Amino acid sequence: MITIEQLAFTYPDGTRALDGLSLRVAKGESVGIAGSNGAGKSTLVSHLNAWHLPQAGSARIGGVGVDKKSVETVRKKVGLVFQKPDDQLFMARVYDDVMFGPSNLGMNEAESHTEAERLLRMFGLWELRDKPPAHLSQGQKRFAALAAVLVMQPELLVMDEPTSDLDPRNRRMLIGLVNSLPTTRLTVSHDLDFIWETCKRVCIMSEGKIVADGPTKDILADAELLEANGLELPLRLQGG
Amino acid sequence: MITIEQLAFTYPDGTRALDGLSLRVAKGESVGIAGSNGAGKSTLVSHLNAWHLPQAGSARIGGVGVDKKSVETVRKKVGLVFQKPDDQLFMARVYDDVMFGPSNLGMNEAESHTEAERLLRMFGLWELRDKPPAHLSQGQKRFAALAAVLVMQPELLVMDEPTSDLDPRNRRMLIGLVNSLPTTRLTVSHDLDFIWETCKRVCIMSEGKIVADGPTKDILADAELLEANGLELPLRLQGG
Amino acid sequence: MHMSDALLSPVVGGAFWAVSAGMIGLSAKKTAAGSDGSKTVLMGVMGAFVFAAQMINFTIPGTGSSGHIGGGLLLTVLLGPWRAFITLASVLVIQALFFADGGLLALGCNIFNMAFIPAFIAWPIVYRPIAGEGSSPVRLATASIAASTLGLLAGAFSVVIQTSLSGISDLPFGTFVLFMLPIHAAIGIVEGVLTWGVLSFIASTEPGLLRTASETRAPKSGFVTATLFVAALAIGGALSWFASSNPDGLEWSIGKVTGAEELASPAEKAHELLAAMQDKLAFLPDYDFRDAGETATTAAASPVNAGTSLSGIAGSLMVLVLAGAAGLALRNRRDHSTTTADS
Amino acid sequence: MTDRFDIEALHSPAQPRPLPVGDGAAIVILALFILFVISVPKFDLAGVIAFAAFPLLLATATAIPLLPLVKRLVIASPFILFMAAGNLALDRSTAVTIGGLAITGGTVSASVIVLKTVVTLAALLSLMAVMPFHRFGMALRSLRVPEVFVTQLLLVYRYSFLLAEEAGMMQKARDLRSFGKRGKGPLVTAKLIGSLLIRTTARAERIYMAMSARGFRAALDSRPAIAIKPGDLAAIAGATALFSLIRSFF
Numbered sequence A, B: 001m002i003t004i005e006q007l008a009f010t011y012p013d014g015t016r017a018l019d020g021l022s023l024r025v026a027k028g029e030s031v032g033i034a035g036s037n038g039a040g041k042s043t044l045v046s047h048l049n050a051w052h053l054p055q056a057g058s059a060r061i062g063g064v065g066v067d068k069k070s071v072e073t074v075r076k077k078v079g080l081v082f083q084k085p086d087d088q089l090f091m092a093r094v095y096d097d098v099m100f101g102p103s104n105l106g107m108n109e110a111e112s113h114t115e116a117e118r119l120l121r122m123f124g125l126w127e128l129r130d131k132p133p134a135h136l137s138q139g140q141k142r143f144a145a146l147a148a149v150l151v152m153q154p155e156l157l158v159m160d161e162p163t164s165d166l167d168p169r170n171r172r173m174l175i176g177l178v179n180s181l182p183t184t185r186l187t188v189s190h191d192l193d194f195i196w197e198t199c200k201r202v203c204i205m206s207e208g209k210i211v212a213d214g215p216t217k218d219i220l221a222d223a224e225l226l227e228a229n230g231l232e233l234p235l236r237l238q239g240g
Numbered sequence C: 001m002h003m004s005d006a007l008l009s010p011v012v013g014g015a016f017w018a019v020s021a022g023m024i025g026l027s028a029k030k031t032a033a034g035s036d037g038s039k040t041v042l043m044g045v046m047g048a049f050v051f052a053a054q055m056i057n058f059t060i061p062g063t064g065s066s067g068h069i070g071g072g073l074l075l076t077v078l079l080g081p082w083r084a085f086i087t088l089a090s091v092l093v094i095q096a097l098f099f100a101d102g103g104l105l106a107l108g109c110n111i112f113n114m115a116f117i118p119a120f121i122a123w124p125i126v127y128r129p130i131a132g133e134g135s136s137p138v139r140l141a142t143a144s145i146a147a148s149t150l151g152l153l154a155g156a157f158s159v160v161i162q163t164s165l166s167g168i169s170d171l172p173f174g175t176f177v178l179f180m181l182p183i184h185a186a187i188g189i190v191e192g193v194l195t196w197g198v199l200s201f202i203a204s205t206e207p208g209l210l211r212t213a214s215e216t217r218a219p220k221s222g223f224v225t226a227t228l229f230v231a232a233l234a235i236g237g238a239l240s241w242f243a244s245s246n247p248d249g250l251e252w253s254i255g256k257v258t259g260a261e262e263l264a265s266p267a268e269k270a271h272e273l274l275a276a277m278q279d280k281l282a283f284l285p286d287y288d289f290r291d292a293g294e295t296a297t298t299a300a301a302s303p304v305n306a307g308t309s310l311s312g313i314a315g316s317l318m319v320l321v322l323a324g325a326a327g328l329a330l331r332n333r334r335d336h337s338t339t340t341a342d343s
Numbered sequence D: 001m002t003d004r005f006d007i008e009a010l011h012s013p014a015q016p017r018p019l020p021v022g023d024g025a026a027i028v029i030l031a032l033f034i035l036f037v038i039s040v041p042k043f044d045l046a047g048v049i050a051f052a053a054f055p056l057l058l059a060t061a062t063a064i065p066l067l068p069l070v071k072r073l074v075i076a077s078p079f080i081l082f083m084a085a086g087n088l089a090l091d092r093s094t095a096v097t098i099g100g101l102a103i104t105g106g107t108v109s110a111s112v113i114v115l116k117t118v119v120t121l122a123a124l125l126s127l128m129a130v131m132p133f134h135r136f137g138m139a140l141r142s143l144r145v146p147e148v149f150v151t152q153l154l155l156v157y158r159y160s161f162l163l164a165e166e167a168g169m170m171q172k173a174r175d176l177r178s179f180g181k182r183g184k185g186p187l188v189t190a191k192l193i194g195s196l197l198i199r200t201t202a203r204a205e206r207i208y209m210a211m212s213a214r215g216f217r218a219a220l221d222s223r224p225a226i227a228i229k230p231g232d233l234a235a236i237a238g239a240t241a242l243f244s245l246i247r248s249f250f
């Protein structure tokens, strides 16, 4: 589903955010990505929906190479939930925002509406559907952004810090929700407990590269490895 | 230090965010505030630095009533770290942003510089001090916002979701840092483990009111109470 | 349409400068009294919004030319005239400073044309009476379109007057008017529709914003503004009439203030001395048209001032080269000193 | 359509350059300079060229990149070029003959108009290229410009970036979920502009809160206006004298 080879990316100011990163994810997998602040996770993620295009190396999503010509094809396949929900919400009403993608994709309107309603109700946003997104609380915004992506039923779901600003119960609900999705998933998160519960495999990123890759239960239990990369054991393993 | 009586607040669109909330915090205390998404936590917090003024009820900070006339006095006492760091950073360079407060307050320049440098180094931002804040990663932004507030050495430190977007090691460092501060602290967070480690007392908010208030070790271990308010046990208590 | 420094005489520019600066002072007084944070923010945001909107040029159907909206009416409806004036003026200043729109001396004219007219003329005289207090969409639309069209026409007319009074351009008054007005009528209609669109959007989503303006009292509209308008034109007109009988406005006014004789004689002495030097330096002395009493020769008698002589131009070009060289020398020295300081 | 939406051009210099005079005095001298240039008569080409020396000196000495400056000038000038062309066309009386070649008055006065534009705007832009905008604001305060106005100037400047940032985010959000022409029509764009206004206002309010929480007052009065120093007055007098000299010589 995802094949990334030697991907490199440097911001205009000279910051080298990705430095020869390679990653393969098979269809149906659920992969977590962890790494310290500034490791380049969000930069990686924004290549997956062709927001950034590879400066060096290559990225293929579902058999399509990410480049200038394939931008739309890639974006149809990939649903990306940004780290900042404000990057995602832009319509004047929450409901319009959620329905924006489906109507542009020409999806069946009645079905999309039903799905949008289901998601908004589940996220406790149905009552708030007429509000401008800017007037939501942070957690509500994150859910609105999630709903706007899920409603498009992407082949590949990429989430950047999905749990930040969610209260514990909503976080628990999200765990249940994503575990019930058949979609291929890539989850970037500092919430290692969330990765623990939702991903079978985890990659550790450091300085624009992937430095460890393996089954979640092994990697996230390896205190030394984690320590070396600016992380620590999931809280559930730290005990009370 | 904080005395809030029957505070109520309704947004212009009719959303009742605070609904007769009362809270007292003594000098030197460290109090955590937890509650589900949309409970009104951020709205409460923005009363503490006189951004919103009480529509009904009253709020006093360090003996000063929060009202139109006292806005400046209150803001000098209270250091508020927003939930969204993007709202907090506005200068063209990280360093300028951190020095903005001290220079406006007429603090000693050399001392403020030393303190700013210490904080930025601690947060791993010293190398990035000339970057525009918009070009930082989310975690780096949060630290920049924290530094900008801490450098002013406020009497009362209020933080809204300080740990979201921080990697586990930086989160650990923040725990150490705030525990070493003598300042009165109010911490709003969904990260109940963070509250567990940094606050002696915790209040639970629900629908614009405080519904429980007591020692952290009691409240956060009361699974039933938490469950009833959209929360769950801290992960460290959930075990592996 | 931004008025430009190069088309203005100092007197006309100065007169409008004085009027605009005075109005800024007055508006600052009016708004400072009831200042509170959220209004300050709103002014800033709306200013930025108008600023951005002014950068977007659209082509005007049928004319082959392009224009941009001014946003003056929109701001006045949202902020009230005093705050809108301050905000618009600051937008124009930033444009002048960073985008070279108009220039520094022309700021007075531009503020007058694009801030004063919509805030203190179009809004109270046209928009308010038509829109009324109610929120009838038809009245809102009519008021927006009528007020912004008339406001723009007045602004354009004012540009023509300022240019003609300055006497730099040879374009006949009538031709210029015929050129300017239709274009601005077209822009005005587009702007009116946009203004109406934004206002009705705001009325439906953020009605709180509209309250700000209705709270502000209108300035004693017709009287004050009409007086100021007439005063500005009168000052500008009278001064330029005087000035045009003395081709050099600045020298004339300096002369009047300091006593013409004292100032003129040393200047002329210096002139002669320098002219002598210049003759020696001149590459093409034959074409030197310099004659005595040059300052008195008017454009009508001989359109070319003595300074236009080729030797004059050659001399001034030499100054230019010298300045460039001096600058480069200074820069090298600075670079040198900084590098040594660093090492 | 968005031919001039170039917010980056607003950036003040990252490395402010030291000026030989106080900021307030620099602004006054600039204003005087422009006044003198503008006072050059309609047909006096040499007079304008001589004044061009100043922006040139400033630009070369401080290593201001010239190309962006020229670009700005070209963009800003259609009106000017039109008016200059008017003179060129309307005034065909011969002013000078050089070796049998007749040069019309229109040619001369049109060149003067264009040159005046270049000179005055170049001077203005070079000042902005060496003085960060907040310092400009402070200098205006020292010249007794009303506080409310200076605050507005600084806010509009600051919020322009904010607006651009928000507009960028919204455009990003839209682009990622619109395909082909769908979702890019005028109706969506109109709604977009509406919510841009709401969003920017909301964010600007929070940022203003952050600024005032860190000691920024509704106005900038916390710091006393810096008075103009005697040295600055001397500089202003000197500049005036110099300009007068040039003005009367050429």
Ligand SMILES: Nc1ncnc2c1ncn2[C@@H]1O[C@H](COP(=O)(O)OP(=O)(O)OP(=O)(O)O)[C@@H](O)[C@H]1O
Binding pocket: A011, A012, A013, A015, A016, A017, A035, A036, A037, A038, A039, A040, A041, A042, A043, A044, A083, B128, B134, B135, B136, B137, B138, B139, B140, B165, B167
């Ligand atoms: N627009 C930008 N311009 C320049 N540098 C940038 C930009 N965005 C990010 N960076 C830099 O690139 C590096 C990687 O940033 P990125 O946002 O990918 O990190 P991240 O792993 O997502 O971090 P976080 O966990 O804090 O979100 C950081 O050092 C950051 O400062």
Ligand SMILES: Nc1ncnc2c1ncn2[C@@H]1O[C@H](COP(=O)(O)OP(=O)(O)OP(=O)(O)O)[C@@H](O)[C@H]1O
Binding pocket: A128, A134, A135, A136, A137, A138, A139, A140, A165, A167, B011, B012, B013, B015, B016, B017, B035, B036, B037, B038, B039, B040, B041, B042, B043, B044, B083
């Ligand atoms: N500007 C606004 N206009 C209208 N309603 C608002 C506005 N801001 C917040 N609200 C509403 O007020 C309620 C409380 O919001 P608040 O941001 O205080 O919640 P919170 O407890 O901080 O939530 P979170 O944990 O998600 O950050 C929410 O229902 C929200 O939708």
Ligand SMILES: [Mg+2]
Binding pocket: A041, A042, A043, A083, A160, B137, B138, B139
């Ligand atoms: Mg990130």
Ligand SMILES: [Mg+2]
Binding pocket: A137, A138, A139, B041, B042, B043, B083, B160
């Ligand atoms: Mg909140």
